[in-house]
Every structure is written in structure tokens, then in C-alpha cells.
Amino acid sequence: MRTLTEGARGLGLRPEFVDTLLELPAVKGLDFLEVAPENWMQIGGRKRDQLDRIADRYPLVAHGLSLSIADTEPLNTAFLRDVARFLDDYGIAIYSDHLSAARDSTGYLYDLLPVPRRAENLPYLAGRIAQVQDFTGRRLVLENISAYYRYPGEMTEGAFFAELVARSGCGILLDINNAYVNARNHGTDADAFLRALPSEAIVYYHIAGHLELADGFLLDTHGTPVADAVMALAGKAWALHGARPLLLERDNKVPALDVLLADLGYIATAVDEGRHVLA
Template identity: 50%
Template sequence: MSSANLPDYGVGLGLRRKFLNELLTQPQSSIDFFELAPENWIGFGGRPQRQLRLLTETYPFIGHGLSLSIAGPEPLDTDFLEAVQDFLSEHGIHYYSEHLAFCADHGQLYDLLPFPLSEDMLEYVAGRILQVQDFLKMPLIMENTAYYGDYAESSMTEQDFLLGLLRKSGCNLLLDLNNLYVNSCNHGYDARAFLRAMPAERIVYQHIAGHQRHEQGWLIDTHDTAVDPAVWALLQYSRERFGPKPTLLEWDNQIPPLPLLLQEAQKIRLAENPHVSL
């Protein structure tokens, strides 16, 4: 399968180094594409890089960045972007996604932080996305990110900000359905109305994941448990609205053994049929 193409009904999984041997010894896993953070692989050589090359020659891959800090106050790190560009080129990866957040200010903050949703911020972030796209010579795919607070300066809804960003920058969208559900519960809006407002042609792929409920009632995007039924229902609704979109299971903490992870990921295929009980 060409790494340039993501299958419409594709089931994706985040690549973990500890699963390399298992994935390479299986004739062909039930996963159609993989996602990885370039930061976790740039600068590493030896056996893991050789194993990764075998996988990138077999499966489509998406680079999913962690440290671009597209909404941050610091200038864009062109040395980092050059390293990302070289890595993507080396492995024939034609997709690069990032989080709509900031994570650096005089150093990495190791968290995805919110920012004011305002017209000024919209212009600022759109301009930075255009810089990245010009540098990498490819569209940037932005992910709607879970956030747990807001700013007095915010004058726009999350939905309107995201739509404005797609329009002004020409970027594409990674639609994270778990983040959408978490935000809709925490901030009191209709997740399905948000979905209906998104332009189908800009959605490159989707994320689903598990979340936890804080003791004070807030939902937290934890990626450490099975996907909630409400998020499966959003995936089914997305399929009804937009048709098939490649969808990836995120599971980043308390990761189960690979066979159980593959079993959970295969439930994505069941969501193709809205009448299947999950």
C-alpha cells in the first residue's frame, strides 16, 4: 500500500517502539495506517530506525507533532521544522498534523495549553500556519484540542475560530472526536451541531480515544482507557454526515498489550454501520 494514500475506511493506530517487533513479525496487521510523533524518532538510529523504515515502506504513516506550538508566543523553530521535513522525506510520509494549542515559552512546557479565541489570535495563528506550510511545502493538518479553561479576551466560539482558521490559512483538519465530546460537555455546547458545521472536504482523518471524569465532574482527555460509547456514537454520526474518513485510535497511557489494542481499534470498522451495537 502506498504511503501517499490513506484508505477511506482505514483503521489507524499510534506507533509505539515497544510494538515494533510484534508488528514486523506479523504477516500484515489489521491496522491500515499508523501515526507517530517525529520528535520521538528524529535523531535516533540503529535497529529501531531500520525497523521503522520497514514499516513506513509497508503502511501509510502520518507525522503527528507535539512541539510546534502553533499558537505560542515564541518565533517558529525553523531548525525543528527542517528536522521534521527531513524525517518526513526520508520515510515518505506525506501528512503532518499538529495540535491547535501552544506548548512552549522560553522552553517546552510539556502540555497543550489553550489560548484566547479572538480575531487577533485568529490572524496570528493563521499567519503562523501559512509560514509552516510554506516551509514544509505541504498543507498542515490542525487538530481541535481539548481545553479546560478560557480567557477573558475570548470573543469567539471554538467552532467559529476553527472555521475561520480553515478559511484563512487553507490548512486541513484532524477531527478529534474525543476532544470534541470532552469540550462539548465541559463548555456546554452541542457536539453534533459542531460536527455539522465542519467542511467534510477539509477533514483528512479523525481521532477517537478514551477519557476520564474528574471528581468535580469535568471530563479529562486521558487516552488511557477504552473509548466511551458517546464517542463511538459521534463517530457513527460523523460517518453519516461526511462519509468514510480514516480514523485512528489514540491510547497513550496504561497501554494494553498489542492484541487487545488491535481488538479495540477494530471496533472502528463496526462504526461504519450505524446499526451495529458497540
């Protein structure tokens, strides 16, 4: 397994640019790629061929969408076995998913759904995380989602994450854009969220763009350039928690690879140099 340095920069692997990437020698300034295991595992043909060739050139991290760690059904162990096999096959050390649910008692819903953040739910979630870590043989890393709904009277996201980390030993994938989107949409304090997180648990950062609707509501679309305010928040995260591998997500309206790489370089350098830390 290949490890990432704190200053590593990565992109989410997209079909839109995978052919271009394969035509190039290893790209300077692109240190790793992130793949959603669900989109690549148990798949053959062109996609499998592409992934095999990409894996020969770049370290991979796995970022899942379908683990549904926080749902209230039994864990999908068949799915977990497939994920574990995929991680082993490609020598992937970091496996992350979202602190969310994707399934109810009827079945899968195919989205990242918020779950109630209550102290009494923490032992259950910590137990589920332990099960996943046993299955995969890896520390589970969980990302803070953009949540468009808040349950009445629930804990703050920062306090909930911190307590969950303390109980389970899971890692955190800190998504700066999601932290910003949640703070704007719900009128909460993004700085306080960042301060509540234990630095040592943060494994890497996500950064992405969002869409602002006419009424000011923000949607986490991954379809626009990163907003200055999100860059500023990233600077604060760096100042608080230190450098970590940084990954730029772009899943919609994906520009050409050279544009994405230029964006990634600009963001990483600016955040690293503290140019976007607001007073």
C-alpha cells in the same frame, strides 16, 4: 508517498507493541500507523531500526506535539527543517499537529496549551500556518485539542476552526474524543462544533478513551477504552462529514496489540455502519 483510502484504519505507533508488530506479517485491518515525528527523528539505534522496518510495511502519517503553531514567539525554523526532512525521508504525505501552543517567552512547557480564540488573532495564525506549509511542502493539518481552560468571551471552537481553515487552507484532524471532552467539561454543544466544521477540510479522525474524575470532569488520557458516548459522536461525525481514515489513539495502559486491533476493528465497523448514531 502512499495515500490512504477513506475507510483506512490506523493505530498510533507505540513502543509497547512495536516488536510484536514487527514479528507479524502485514496485519489485516491495520492500514496505517501514526508517529510523532519528535519521538523518532534524529534518533538512531533500536528505535530507528524499528521505524525503518515499520515504514517498509505500513504507510505512515506524522502527528506532532511540539510545533506550537499558536504560540506568540517566532516559529522554530530549525525544528521545522528537521520535521520536513523526516517527512521526506519516510515519504509521509500527512503532517498534523495541534491548534495549541507549547511555549511561552521563557521557553517550552511540554504540553498542549489552549490559546485565545479571537477573530483578531486569526490573521496571525493563518500567516504562521502558511509559513509551516512552505517549510514542509505539505498542507498543515490541525487537531482540535482537549482544552481544560477557556478564555473569557472567546469564539466557539467550531467557528474559530472554520474561519482559520478558510483563511489558511489548513486541514483538520477531527479528534472525536476531544470534542466530547470539551463539550462535557465546558457545557458546550459537541454537535454544533461538528456542524460548524467544513467537511472538505477534514483529513482524518482520531478516536480515544478518556478518564472521568470523581467530580465528573473528563481528562483526555488515551488510557481507557473508547466510551460509548464518544462512539455515538463519531457516528454523527460520519453522518455529517462522511468516512475518513480513522485512527485509534492509546498512549497509556496500552493493551496487547491483538486487543487494540480488535478494538479498532469494532469501533471502525460500528461507526461505519451507523450503529452508534443516536437518535
